[in-house]
Each structure stands twice: as C-alpha cells, then as structure tokens.
Amino acid sequence: MTETRTGSWWRPYRTLGETTVFHVDLRPHAGHEAASxxxxxxxxxxxxxxxxxxxxxxxxxxxxxxxRAVLASRLACRNERITFEVHDDRGKPFAMVDGAPAPIxxxxxxxxxxxxxxxxxxxxxxxxxxxxxxxxxxxxLIDTVFxxxxxxxxxxxxxxxxxxxxxxxxxxxxxxxxxxxxxxxxDPATFExxxxxxxxxxxxxxxxxxxxxxxxxxxxxxxxxxxxxxxREMIPEPAPIREL
Ligand SMILES: CC(C)(COP(=O)(O)OP(=O)(O)OC[C@H]1O[C@@H](n2cnc3c(N)ncnc32)[C@H](O)[C@@H]1OP(=O)(O)O)[C@@H](O)C(=O)NCCC(=O)NCCS
Numbered sequence: 001m002t003e004t005r006t007g008s009w010w011r012p013y014r015t016l017g018e019t020t021v022f023h024v025d026l027r028p029h030a031g032h033e034a035a036s037x038x039x040x041x042x043x044x045x046x047x048x049x050x051x052x053x054x055x056x057x058x059x060x061x062x063x064x065x066x067x068r069a070v071l072a073s074r075l076a077c078r079n080e081r082i083t084f085e086v087h088d089d090r091g092k093p094f095a096m097v098d099g100a101p102a103p104i105x106x107x108x109x110x111x112x113x114x115x116x117x118x119x120x121x122x123x124x125x126x127x128x129x130x131x132x133x134x135x136x137x138x139x140x141l142i143d144t145v146f147x148x149x150x151x152x153x154x155x156x157x158x159x160x161x162x163x164x165x166x167x168x169x170x171x172x173x174x175x176x177x178x179x180x181x182x183x184x185x186x187d188p189a190t191f192e193x194x195x196x197x198x199x200x201x202x203x204x205x206x207x208x209x210x211x212x213x214x215x216x217x218x219x220x221x222x223x224x225x226x227x228x229x230x231x232r233e234m235i236p237e238p239a240p241i242r243e244l
Contacts, residue, residue, distance in 0.1 A: 010066035024115030036065035092181035123233035126179030167227035179231035
C-alpha cells in the first residue's frame with residue numbers, strides 16, 4: 001500500500017504552526033469504504049463489526065484509515081507497523097510503532113459527513129468538528145456546559161446565528177477537553193473560552209484554571225458547513241545555553 005499525505009478522501013485543510021489539520025470526506029462512497037478496510041488491523045476490523053448501524057461504522061473506518069495513512073507518511077513507516085493504545089480509561093488514543101510510543105501527536109473528530117485529523121510532531125492536541133445543523137435541547141445544553149459570561153454572549157444571538165455561535169463555542173470547549181484527554185470527567189462549565197474568541201477572533205491563548213502552568217493555542221477553524229476548533233499545547237522553547 002502506498003503511503004500518501006493526500007488521499008482520495010482526505011486532504012490538508014489547515015496548517016497551524018507545526019500542526020496540520022486534514023479534512024476527511026465521510027460521505028457514503030462504496031470505493032472509499034472498501035479501500036479503507038484494507039488499512040485497518042485485526043482489532044479495528046473487530047471494532048468495526050460491532051457497530052450496529054452503518055453511519056458510525058463508516059465514519060470510524062474512513063477516519064481511521066486516513067489517520068493511518070497520514071501517520072505512516074509522517075513516521076516514514078509501513079502501515080502494518082502502527083498500532084493504537086489508549087492512555088487510560090478516558091480513551092484518548094496514541095500511536096505505537098513496533099510496540100513503542102511513536103514520536104507524533106494527533107487527535108481525531110467526526111460529525112456527519114466531516115472528519116478532521118490534527119497531527120503534529122509534539123505537544124498535546126485536541127480537535128472537534130460539528131456539522132452546522134440545528135441541535136435538539138440546545139437551550140438545556142447552553143445552561144449545562146457554558147459559564148455565565150458565555151451564556152450572556154449566546155443569548156445576544158437569535159435563530160441560525162445562535163445555532164452557529166453555540167456550535168463554535170461547543171467545538172472550542174470540546175477541543176480543549178480533548179487536548180487534555182479527560183473526556184466526560186471534566187465539567188465544561190468550569191472553564192471559559194477566551195473572550196477574544198467569544199467575540200469572533202479566530203485565535204487566542206488559553207489556560208485551564210486548575211492547570212495554569214500549561215498554555216494552549218486555541219483556533220476556531222470552522223467554515224459555513226461545519227464548526228471546528230483545534231487546541232494545541234504550547235511547548236516552551238528550551239532556554240539557550242549561555243557560555244561561561
Ligand atoms: C471522546 C470524547 C472526548 C469526544 O467524543 P465525541 O465528541 O462524541 O466524538 P469526536 O468525534 O469529537 O471524537 C472521537 C475521537 O476522539 C478520540 N478520543 C477518544 N477518547 C478521547 C479522549 N478522552 N480525549 C481525546 N480524544 C479522544 C478518538 O480518536 C475518537 O475517534 P475514534 O474512536 O474514531 O478513534 C468524549 O469523551 C466526549 O463525549 N466528551 C464530551 C465532553 C463534553 O462534555 N463536552 C461538552 C462540550 S462543551
């Protein structure tokens with residue numbers, strides 16, 4: 001199997017510093033779906049068989065195959081040498097090559113027809129994508145996951161604008177949670193999206209209240225079709241060695 005950076009159903013979408021974000025086309029496509037199966041290992045084939053409905057299985061297969069192709073290219077190794085492990089019971093996957101942790105960072109998200117894969121040589125990463133469509137129980141979710149200042153901004157918008165703003169805020173929070181890797185154990189109402197990003201600026205920096213030593217770059221990378229965000233851990237440059 002050839003190792004490519006740009007395949008027929010995934011392609012580079014954004015470059016942010018050392019991070020590349022790939023878009024993955026998750027629409028039904030018999031050829032892509034069949035090709036994706038060839039990239040999956042036995043554990044992934046087994047997981048695929050356990051999906052009871054088509055959509056989630058197709059999204060997993062197309063996204064995981066694209067992820068494997070991107071990692072194989074970046075790591076200059078054959079797909080067969082790559083396996084995935086999870087950090088703990090919270091489930092954030094990381095890559096191994098020949099059984100040893102690979103020197104690469106990534107995160108994946110999928111929503112309806114769209115997948116995003118963020119990949120970088122170092123630092124924790126989180127990515128989230130949500131197709132722009134009306135959400136059920138949006139007001140309840142607004143009351144549950146957002147802080148009072150965030151709710152105040154959301155209530156200034158109406159109709160379609162409100163849904164769009166809700167999804168922008170949601171993906172930014174989710175990208176931060178996914179970068180940290182805590183999953184549902186973190187209460188999203190305990191931290192706030194940087195005010196500049198709430199006001200529409202596309203990039204800002206962020207610190208979790210309980211983790212002030214780590215700074216994250218947060219980018220709103222959505223478009224008209226989907227809301228999307230990427231959180232990247234800022235790795236301080238090593239101090240220069242001073243000659244005595
Ligand atoms: C996995 C989780 C982090 C996100 O799930 P999700 O939004 O349904 O799904 P996404 O498509 O964005 O992401 C799924 C991918 O994230 C990755 N992932 C799994 N667990 C993860 C974790 N703990 N941290 C980061 N990434 C994780 C996996 O690669 C997974 O894809 P795969 O199974 O095909 O490999 C899940 O724990 C969750 O639902 N968190 C919700 C937290 C919350 O309350 N959010 C409110 C938003 S404000």
